[in-house]
Amino acid sequence: MRAVVLLSGGLDSATALALARHEGFTCHALSCSYGQRHGVELEAAARVARHLGAVEHRTMNVDLAGIGGSALTDATLAVPETPTKGIPITYVPARNTMLLSLALGWAEVLEARDIFIGVNAVDYSGYPDCRPEFIAAFERLAALATRAGAEGKPMRIHAPLIEMSKAQIVKRGLELGVDFSMTVSCYQPDKAGRGCGRCDACRLRRAGFEAAGIADPTRYQ
């Protein structure tokens, strides 16, 4: 069975891909170039897709930088290096809605009925579109939005990490053979893909390895 797996090049989506493969899916990996300043993650995604046995990896371009509003796509906004309250400035407006809609379109063309996304509610940094109720709402939407759904074959949206802690994700990924040194989580990595060690994504990642009692293979600047 075919599945479309959203793959950012980070730790979570790599583990989601490994889980999809473990469940027996033939995986078509989809990355999105949306004007993010951490474009080096797309190179990581290509490596991870090969490493974990995706049959195909595509990168689609969407110019979210044109709408701005996020420190990840607007070079004039700084990435915070200390924890902030509420929804952080690194939130990209409607990003997961857009990513899932692209995955949905590709899944329809592939006649796949399964989409995997590595969102995570526990360590979710306050992003509204990482919550279980968001995923459930997208699944209901997908059943109405597509040709297959209209013909009574709804799409399943899998978010297998959604209730896991970062430490649990790290452990599960390692069990499934994920080489986390290939992945890039940092919001502002250098050109070699090395993390800053200070942004939310680096802090959550580092804390996850610590809590799991596993040596952190991440390359820092």
Place this chain on the structure above:
Amino acid sequence: MRAVVLLSGGLDSATALALARHEGFTCHALSCSYGQRHGVELEAAARVARHLGAVEHRTMNVDLAGIGGSALTDATLAVPETPTKGIPITYVPARNTMLLSLALGWAEVLEARDIFIGVNAVDYSGYPDCRPEFIAAFERLAALATRAGAEGKPMRIHAPLIEMSKAQIVKRGLELGVDFSMTVSCYQPDKAGRGCGRCDACRLRRAGFEAAGIADPTRYQ
């Protein structure tokens, strides 16, 4: 109040923009270049946005041609020139989901709470993502997907044409001052924006003017 209005350059979305202006919204028009073969509609969208008083018009690029699967984005698939049963090959997988997700992202940045889309269920040509239940499901999703939604300020998705016939849309648009000669509905227009007169979109449009008893200002090849 600000609204994001999806504007394709066709008859329906021009009327949706006119309705949004009539309701008093400050309109930010959004078009999407998604690899459609009828790219001339984007030039029409820019003219229509100016004509109907949008304060801004942006075109975002998304390469849906990369996933194929539709006669509108895949040059190897012919546009049908006779009516077909079921969902036609001109259906672009998950297009309205993707368009609404881009509009949602921009609305969040603008702090707008209203999105207009000119979908139409009566003459909808069999597209699953033009049905009222799809729009309702997207509105439920949007309430969960966004920062404003998470803070108790949900987004409203307006589909004011959804229950109207093409003839009713033509009449309403004319009342509101829409110059339909500026709009392009055809799936395979020539470079001057003239319609083929044979595809589904041309047939529905022509029948709409006939049923409304209004002279058709469309330029045909």
